[in-house]
Amino acid sequence: MPEALPETYCAWTWVAGEAPLALVQATRPMPRPGPGEVIVRNAAIGLNPVDWKVLGGPGWQPGHVPGVDGAGTVVKIGPNVDPAWLGSRVAYHQSLQSHGSFAQYTPVGAHALMRVPDALDLALAASMPCPALTAWRALAKLPPGGNQRMLVSGAGGAVGNYLVQLAGQLDWRVSVMCNIRHRERLAGLGAVDWIAGPLAQEAEIGPPRFTAVIDAVGPEHAARLHPGLKANGHLVCIQGRVSDWPSPAFGRALSLHEVALGALHQHGDTADWSIQTSTGEDLLAQVAAKTLAPESLVTGPFEDLPRMLEALRSRDFSGKPVIMLD
Numbered sequence: 290m291p292e293a294l295p296e297t298y299c300a301w302t303w304v305a306g307e308a309p310l311a312l313v314q315a316t317r318p319m320p321r322p323g324p325g326e327v328i329v330r331n332a333a334i335g336l337n338p339v340d341w342k343v344l345g346g347p348g349w350q351p352g353h354v355p356g357v358d359g360a361g362t363v364v365k366i367g368p369n370v371d372p373a374w375l376g377s378r379v380a381y382h383q384s385l386q387s388h389g390s391f392a393q394y395t396p397v398g399a400h401a402l403m404r405v406p407d408a409l410d411l412a413l414a415a416s417m418p419c420p421a422l423t424a425w426r427a428l429a430k431l432p433p434g435g436n437q438r439m440l441v442s443g444a445g446g447a448v449g450n451y452l453v454q455l456a457g458q459l460d461w462r463v464s465v466m467c468n469i470r471h472r473e474r475l476a477g478l479g480a481v482d483w484i485a486g487p488l489a490q491e492a493e494i495g496p497p498r499f500t501a502v503i504d505a506v507g508p509e510h511a512a513r514l515h516p517g518l519k520a521n522g523h524l525v526c527i528q529g530r531v532s533d534w535p536s537p538a539f540g541r542a543l544s545l546h547e548v549a550l551g552a553l554h555q556h557g558d559t560a561d562w563s564i565q566t567s568t569g570e571d572l573l574a575q576v577a578a579k580t581l582a583p584e585s586l587v588t589g590p591f592e593d594l595p596r597m598l599e600a601l602r603s604r605d606f607s608g609k610p611v612i613m614l615d
Contacts, residue, residue: 328397360412378411434459
């Protein structure tokens with residue numbers, strides 16, 4: 290028997306401006322799931338840098354609910370949804386343009402749902418979709434590792450946490466560039482050496498020695514790293530993309546890549562989503578089996594969501610912020 294849903298629920302909504310502390314808690318009517326949609330009762334909400342970077346994004350209207358990552362239980366299904374989803378524990382990555390996860394309940398397309406193993410806490414599940422899938426997407430741009438060298442720049446955050454481990458699984462030898470406070474932790478996850486970073490504008494990355502560079506700092510920083518790439522190397526940008534090709538034609542023949550999970554929300558088909566969600570479920574299963582280490586969690590109650598998002602923007606703590614509802 291489906292659980293009876295309340296007529297209203299609470300959500301953090303965007304009204305104006307770009308400040309997390311300007312989010313407003315509002316009471317909203319319970320939505321009806323459309324064709325292919327479900328309603329997820331959120332147990333936990335994962336906070337990500339994108340959540341504060343896009344506040345007031347294109348097309349947003351006052352009252353929009355932000356948030357891309359969440360985990361909870363499917364409590365209602367719409368037309369054309371497999372009834373087996375009802376009651377399932379799930380995690381999801383939501384489109385920036387849709388009703389987001391900063392709420393007690395979220396309508397989600399069934400195509401975006403990932404089943405959470407019984408052995409995995411929903412807080413950990415909520416912390417994973419954006420950073421873990423971003424890391425996987427970045428690595429999917431590259432050829433097999435084959436014991437070649439990779440540099441992960443901006444490796445101290447959640448994406449870097451997964452990149453180091455997943456790249457190691459693919460037989461890359463991973464160097465990391467980040468604040469020294471992350472050095473020991475990332476070495477424990479498989480990083481073979483550490484480079485101080487981020488790189489100042491006038492600094493030199495050194496001679497070409499990397500087959501791939503994955504940058505999670507920004508396009509200008511990524512452009513500073515290209516001299517470290519060998520012939521036929523790959524530069525992967527997670528935060529934006531470099532504006533100009535960094536090497537002359539018929540020189541080192543570099544390849545440029547950008548990573549954006551939002552691309553699938555706008556342009557993906559059923560097959561694309563099936564690959565992503567099955568990969569997401571595999572990553573969740575690896576964390577449940579303790580063969581993949583998540584970033585340590587920093588949890589807080591629903592009422593503290595704007596404050597914790599502001600702290601994430603200000604980098605006032607280490608770890609992955611997760612909001613708990615249950």
